[in-house]
Amino acid sequence: MTTSAPDTVLITTSAPRRPSHPHSGRRGRFEPYVLIAPTVLLVLGLMVIPIIIVIVYSLFDNVVTNQNPQFVGFANYVTILTDPNFWNAVSNTLIFTVASVVIHMIIGVAFALMLNSKLVHALPGRSSARSTSCRGSSRHPWSPSCGGCCLDPSGVINYVLTTLGALQEAVPWLATPATALLAVTVINIWSGYPFFMISLLAGLQGVPTDLYEAARVDGAGLIRQFFSVTLPALRPVLYSMALLDLLWTTQQFTLIWATTGGGPINHTEVVSTYTYKLAFNSYQFSLASTSAVVILVASLFVAIFYVRQQKKASQF
Template sequence: MSTAAPRQKEPPPRRTEGRLSNGAFALLLTAPGLALFAAIIFYPLLSALFTGFFQQDLRLPGREFVGLDNFAYWLDGDFLTILEQTLVFTVGATLLPFVLGFALALALNTGLKGSGFLRGLFLFPWVIPGVVVSFLWMWIFNANYGVLNGVLVEAGIIDESVAWLGRPGTAMLAVIVTKTWASFPWMMVMLLAGLQTVPKELHEAASMDGAGSVRRFFAVTWPQVRGVASIVLLLEFIWNFQHFDTIYVLTGGGPAGTTETFATAVYQTAFNGFDIGRATALGGLWMLLLLLLVAAYLRITERKGDV
């Protein structure tokens, strides 16, 4: 007669009270980074925005709460003028290097002889620091001994030297040209990378159908690189919207404030006018506009990723 084997007792369940959940463990791992982010970015940002509600002079101790007076000072004053001049600089310093960079990218993409050497040569302005570029072009635009005036006078285009950086009608153009020279290589490289992803079979098929070079560009090339071009344009627009060094070195916002942008206005108000409250208020308004541009950039990249 067989006897049933005795039933073994099941081991007691493990205690999990002392273990962290996956979410808590992830939070613990990211806590040092979050603390560093809050210390160097989040807290200074909130502190600066809070300062915009106070009247504060850098030369005097203490500050006085004035509410929205600092923001009203700009909105009722020079805000629209500064915005207009910032947009003029931003649009000009974005479209001009884009056109130049795209033209060079198209030329280099055709397999031009010595294209490797030319590509490296065109990158030269990009690797030079912005302040150095600004001083270089300040010398070129100089009214007394500038190279530009010397060449134009010798060619008979102008009769006398022109103060390019001292005239309201030419100062902004000079700043845009300087920024164009410094930024077109980056746009050229990005657009060239986009052009090299276009399948050659599409161009060959369009050629067999009798399409010329202009028609092939709009029917084949542009649709393929439109996504890259839109991201390049928007990124350059955002960077130029907050650009500082070229404008400050060449003109300092002058003459008569005709090249003043948000970046130079905030600097001049804070460190030349010593009014940190109004400078912070203008910086807060400037930041809101930048957030709109960043939101547009994220929207475009999301659409490109969905495709």
């Protein structure tokens, strides 16, 4: 007679659960808001509240020099929009901005293509050549002050041109009404193109080489490859860079103020220097606030267009 071993039953017991703290769930809900609170406070203190104050100032007469400012509604806007000096500043800003953006793109594409060419690829130290070119162009000496020194009557530009016989005598480029706007535009172009060159070079690195090989098989030359392959591939980068450059250049102040101060005879006056002079030269703070609001509204349209372009690009 055989006896079987009794069945064994394994009973697993889990560790007792600790009772959750009654406030742990509430703490978890509020933790994200606590983390973003410093950023929200900075944005409110440095952007939102100052913008609201400027908008309110634009609706009163002179709010700083007048102890009892009076509400004038949109009278300041009528004054600004009918001021010939304001429209002269707008005209100079448009010329300065459009010329800078277009030539930034042209020079940036040209230098990016050069650094991405087969000639640079064939160099023994091509990585060193690229990095040296990018670092050197980003540290070139064309700051506003140095640019003003180079365009001085006794500066490098006049010395070279008079030595070569292109000029009979030195020209005060920044003090001559006919050349002042051109001079500050050249300084802005030269000081800003390295950023666009580096960004476009990064965009070129992302273009598949198969597209160029297929274009060569179809008989496309270098020019055809540029317009059919390179430009379409760089279009999202070009759109983004152009819109950002448009925003940055329209708000350019340091360059103009350090070189010409808006002169001579308002020939380089832009909207930023126009607003600054209203506030701190004429002490018309309400009119300066009004001009700032007009600039803000114009910049918002460009910013909205930029955001829409970015959303379209992200969908592809």
